[in-house]
Amino acid sequence: MDEDRTTRAAAPIAEFREAGKRYGSVVAAEALSLAIARGEFLSFLGPSGCGKTTALRMLAGFEAPTSGQVLLDGRVVNDVPAYRRPVNMVFQHYALFPHLTVADNIAYGLRQRRPRPPAAEIARAVDAALELVRLPGFGRRRIWEMSGGQQQRVALARAIVNRPKLLLLDEPLAALDRKLRRDMQIELQGLQRQLGITFVLVTHDQEEALSMSDRICILRAGRIVQVGGPRDLYDRPANRYVADFIGKSNFFEGRVAATDGDRATLTLAGGRSLDGRMPVPLQPGAAATASLRPEQIVLTRGPAAAGGVPVRVANRIFLGEHTEYLVESAGLGGFLVLVPRQAEADAGALEPGDLATAHWPPGAALILKAD
Amino acid sequence: MRLYALAVYLFLYIPIGVIALFSFNAGRHASQFQGFSLQWYGRALANPLVMEALGTSLRVAFVAALLATLCGTAAALALSSLAGPLRRLFDALIYVAVMIPGIVIGIATLIALVTLFDRVNPALAVLWPASGQAPQLGMGQASLIAAHGLFAMALVILIVRARIAGMDRSLIEASADLGATPFGTFRQVTLPQIAPGILAGFLLGFTFSFDDFIIAFFVAGSETTLPVYVFSSIRRGVTPEINAIGTMVLAVSLALLILAQAILRRGRRQGSGG
Ligand SMILES: Nc1ncnc2c1ncn2[C@@H]1O[C@H](COP(=O)(O)OP(=O)(O)OP(=O)(O)O)[C@@H](O)[C@H]1O
Numbered sequence: 001m002d003e004d005r006t007t008r009a010a011a012p013i014a015e016f017r018e019a020g021k022r023y024g025s026v027v028a029a030e031a032l033s034l035a036i037a038r039g040e041f042l043s044f045l046g047p048s049g050c051g052k053t054t055a056l057r058m059l060a061g062f063e064a065p066t067s068g069q070v071l072l073d074g075r076v077v078n079d080v081p082a083y084r085r086p087v088n089m090v091f092q093h094y095a096l097f098p099h100l101t102v103a104d105n106i107a108y109g110l111r112q113r114r115p116r117p118p119a120a121e122i123a124r125a126v127d128a129a130l131e132l133v134r135l136p137g138f139g140r141r142r143i144w145e146m147s148g149g150q151q152q153r154v155a156l157a158r159a160i161v162n163r164p165k166l167l168l169l170d171e172p173l174a175a176l177d178r179k180l181r182r183d184m185q186i187e188l189q190g191l192q193r194q195l196g197i198t199f200v201l202v203t204h205d206q207e208e209a210l211s212m213s214d215r216i217c218i219l220r221a222g223r224i225v226q227v228g229g230p231r232d233l234y235d236r237p238a239n240r241y242v243a244d245f246i247g248k249s250n251f252f253e254g255r256v257a258a259t260d261g262d263r264a265t266l267t268l269a270g271g272r273s274l275d276g277r278m279p280v281p282l283q284p285g286a287a288a289t290a291s292l293r294p295e296q297i298v299l300t301r302g303p304a305a306a307g308g309v310p311v312r313v314a315n316r317i318f319l320g321e322h323t324e325y326l327v328e329s330a331g332l333g334g335f336l337v338l339v340p341r342q343a344e345a346d347a348g349a350l351e352p353g354d355l356a357t358a359h360w361p362p363g364a365a366l367i368l369k370a371d
Numbered sequence: 372m373r374l375y376a377l378a379v380y381l382f383l384y385i386p387i388g389v390i391a392l393f394s395f396n397a398g399r400h401a402s403q404f405q406g407f408s409l410q411w412y413g414r415a416l417a418n419p420l421v422m423e424a425l426g427t428s429l430r431v432a433f434v435a436a437l438l439a440t441l442c443g444t445a446a447a448l449a450l451s452s453l454a455g456p457l458r459r460l461f462d463a464l465i466y467v468a469v470m471i472p473g474i475v476i477g478i479a480t481l482i483a484l485v486t487l488f489d490r491v492n493p494a495l496a497v498l499w500p501a502s503g504q505a506p507q508l509g510m511g512q513a514s515l516i517a518a519h520g521l522f523a524m525a526l527v528i529l530i531v532r533a534r535i536a537g538m539d540r541s542l543i544e545a546s547a548d549l550g551a552t553p554f555g556t557f558r559q560v561t562l563p564q565i566a567p568g569i570l571a572g573f574l575l576g577f578t579f580s581f582d583d584f585i586i587a588f589f590v591a592g593s594e595t596t597l598p599v600y601v602f603s604s605i606r607r608g609v610t611p612e613i614n615a616i617g618t619m620v621l622a623v624s625l626a627l628l629i630l631a632q633a634i635l636r637r638g639r640r641q642g643s644g645g
């Protein structure tokens with residue numbers, strides 16, 4: 001008994017073991033293997049239709065895996081229905097009960113408990129939850145009297161008031177405007193720290209995943225491509241797909257000409273070669289992609305500085321804190337360069353048609369498996 | 372074109388307007404209006420035959436609508452969990468049932484019931500203990516309730532099905548996610564969500580039964596509902612009293628229909644709150 005408890009405490013709060021889900025011939029998720037640690041903030045990130053919601057629904061208990069296992073707290077829960085799982089979900093469109101008040105929505109989970117907690121206790125918990133999501137005094141309102149952002153908070157309160165072991169969030173911020181989304185991201189992160197509940201977030205917004213998560217799980221067509229911390233994924237993407245999804249990048253296709261430890265030289269299609277760091281070992285001759293972040297490239301005015309790539313400015317887009325330049329080079333084709341506001345102010349803005357030189361530090365380019 | 376539409380509306384509503392107007396006529400002749408009076412309403416309500424027919428009508432309408440609501444709601448819930456093609460078939464059948472003319476339903480129900488009684492009554496006579504007189508099944512309130520209830524059930528299924536189809540599925544998942552058992556979810560989420568449809572279905576079923584003449588004419592046996600009473604009185608001439616009864620039936624029906632509409636509309640707003 002005691003032994004059982006200690007092994008369970010050490011076990012991850014949730015785990016996928018080769019879990020897959022098919023709908024007829026559609027494979028929504030395939031052989032997912034992933035352990036979610038207690039108290040972490042994990043995000044599923046990927047484009048539309050890659051299986052994020054499916055993964056989340058298997059944790060919630062709305063879908064049973066068609067292969068493999070889903071575990072909660074060290075136990076296989078494949079056949080445990082949603083209403084018997086210590087897990088709560090914030091739905092993409094909130095799914096608040098329109099026939100109940102805000103307070104009754106939040107109290108709903110507590111009222112399902114057997115034995116049912118006393119009314120005064122429920123009322124206290126509801127008030128505390130409203131306080132937590134910064135909606136004190138809104139309990140008597142009807143759902144349709146709340147704005148989108150307020151409804152989102154009610155949905156959050158309705159879930160966390162139950163103190164679930166695992167809180168699932170399916171694109172909870174997708175319907176909010178940019179500013180409100182930013183605020184809610186910070187609040188969600190703060191709440192997660194404050195409550196110590198494990199959060200699993202689904203998003204297709206890479207910025208959201210990068211800024212909030214301890215770890216990000218990148219999905220592609222139902223499979224896990226890479227799992228890691230935001231920095232890991234940014235600095236050491238497993239392949240072009242990940243580099244493309246996390247942050248903006250310039251890509252140059254070619255073949256590995258030579259390798260030396262974690263460094264490699266790529267021969268591009270145009271015959272030019274490019275040096276870079278190779279996070280995942282590749283064999284010489286393999287098809288590969290060089291990834292170069294726009295913010296790692298520096299532009300200097302005038303042609304042909306030593307070691308740089310001569311370019312011509314094709315377009316310039318003002319983005320506030322940064323200016324994005326599209327430049328053309330004979331050997332590399334077109335690529336993007338991000339210039340911080342201060343650097344541009346110091347050196348003077350370049351105009352379309354101007355000649356310049358692009359530099360980047362050694363090792364800035366990543367040589368990745370083409371996919 | 373517009374003139375044509377206007378003519379159609381006038382043609383439809385003038386007779387109704389005339390009936391309503393003359394029900395307030397102080398004189399007894401339908402040809403000229405002799406001042407406002409409620410005397411015909413008083414007479415109609417004081418007439419024991421009218422009151423008896425009204426009582427029968429109300430009783431039949433209430434029981435038929437109640438049965439239709441219970442069975443229809445259960446059927447609608449069962450239908451919505453059926454798989455695609457089968458459900459579409461049943462949905463189509465329900466539409467057909469609502470579209471069938473009353474006279475067809477009346478005759479069909481009459482034949483079905485008569486056939487049934489012809490089979491059951493001899494069997495009852497045989498099985499009944501020798502000491503007593505075996506009961507004879509025949510046309511009456513029960514057969515009328517059955518016929519009205521069947522038709523009203525189709526109405527209820529139609530309305531409740533639409534309501535279930537329009538319901539946000541994620542509400543049910545949210546309820547389960549928060550720990551409610553399937554029955555708990557039904558009681559606390561599904562039922563409140565479809566309640567406006569159920570109530571509207573009841574009201575429409577009631578109105579249908581209360582107004583119906585054709586089916587009642589065939590299956591009511593010796594029972595007299597208000598429309599049947601009106602029909603039999605008219606053969607002795609249209610009196611202002613009949614106008615008054617017709618106007619009252621019209622007013623009650625319209626009020627119930629408007630109420631049903633209002634409930635459905637309000638429910639739609641509450642249903643889209645999430
Ligand atoms: N009930 C279902 N029946 C059939 N196919 C389904 C069902 N649910 C999902 N799918 C399919 O499974 C795949 C993954 O769907 P899922 O909803 O998990 O994607 P997602 O990553 O959440 O996408 P989005 O970002 O658009 O929400 C998709 O191809 C989808 O069409």
Ligand SMILES: [Mg+2]
Nearest residue numbers: 052053054170
């Ligand atoms: Mg999704």
